[in-house]
Amino acid sequence: MTLQQAIEARHSVRQYTDRPIEPATIETLRQAIAEANEAGRLRLQLVTDEPKAFAEGMAKYGKFSGISNYIALVGPKGSDEAIGYYGEKIVLLAQTLGLNSCWVGLTFSKQPSHYTVEDGETLKGVIALGYGATQGSAHAPKPMEKFYKSAVQPLPDWFVNGLKAALLAPTAMNMQKFEFELIDNKTVALHTKFTLVSTYTKLDLGIVRYHFEVGAGTDNFVWQTRL
Numbered sequence: 001m002t003l004q005q006a007i008e009a010r011h012s013v014r015q016y017t018d019r020p021i022e023p024a025t026i027e028t029l030r031q032a033i034a035e036a037n038e039a040g041r042l043r044l045q046l047v048t049d050e051p052k053a054f055a056e057g058m059a060k061y062g063k064f065s066g067i068s069n070y071i072a073l074v075g076p077k078g079s080d081e082a083i084g085y086y087g088e089k090i091v092l093l094a095q096t097l098g099l100n101s102c103w104v105g106l107t108f109s110k111q112p113s114h115y116t117v118e119d120g121e122t123l124k125g126v127i128a129l130g131y132g133a134t135q136g137s138a139h140a141p142k143p144m145e146k147f148y149k150s151a152v153q154p155l156p157d158w159f160v161n162g163l164k165a166a167l168l169a170p171t172a173m174n175m176q177k178f179e180f181e182l183i184d185n186k187t188v189a190l191h192t193k194f195t196l197v198s199t200y201t202k203l204d205l206g207i208v209r210y211h212f213e214v215g216a217g218t219d220n221f222v223w224q225t226r227l
Helices: 003-009 023-040 080-096 157-166 201-216
Strands: 045-047 069-076 102-103 119-129 149-150 178-182 186-193
Touching: 003 080, 023 045, 023 080, 069 080, 069 102, 080 119, 080 201, 102 186, 149 157, 157 178, 157 201, 178 201, 186 201
Parallel strands: 149 178
Antiparallel strands: 045 069, 069 119, 102 119, 178 186
């Protein structure tokens, strides 16, 4: 399975079977997490065989079940976009390995004895991992025209492909508060739209940025330098 195929196949899954994740797959995930932590200056941590985070309370409200593996999304305060970018990179890798996943911000119980959060860091949420009871379901796509502006016409194929991939990215409450701008034939900017609920906006931006890169191909464009 390619990353593009993983983007198309991935849906948020909340109910999981009791099938354990194989040791080789766990090792692959740990290696990918180590690489992400180094590249993004994060401290994402894989937690396995730990069912308490989704055993009661808000997890029941969120209709989660069967979860005993997850990634603790730990990083320096202000690193939300990096957490989203590298977290989604691992999510898509997990999909290629046959696993299902779900980004979870609030509806879980913190288990600080199973991961560490140092001074100056924050736990932004977790990513549930495992073998889903189902493969999840897709949301109806929104019109692509609502998510870009461009000084270039016609739109290059790579830009359209990037947009299509970005619109399949998971975002908090499926709000999709982002907009791409094609500045010239090679330069793209990514902006956040105004929202009253901004807790996960920057994290979502990182997820969307990675999806766009996979869809568009990083050899086809450059991101606008941000001051």
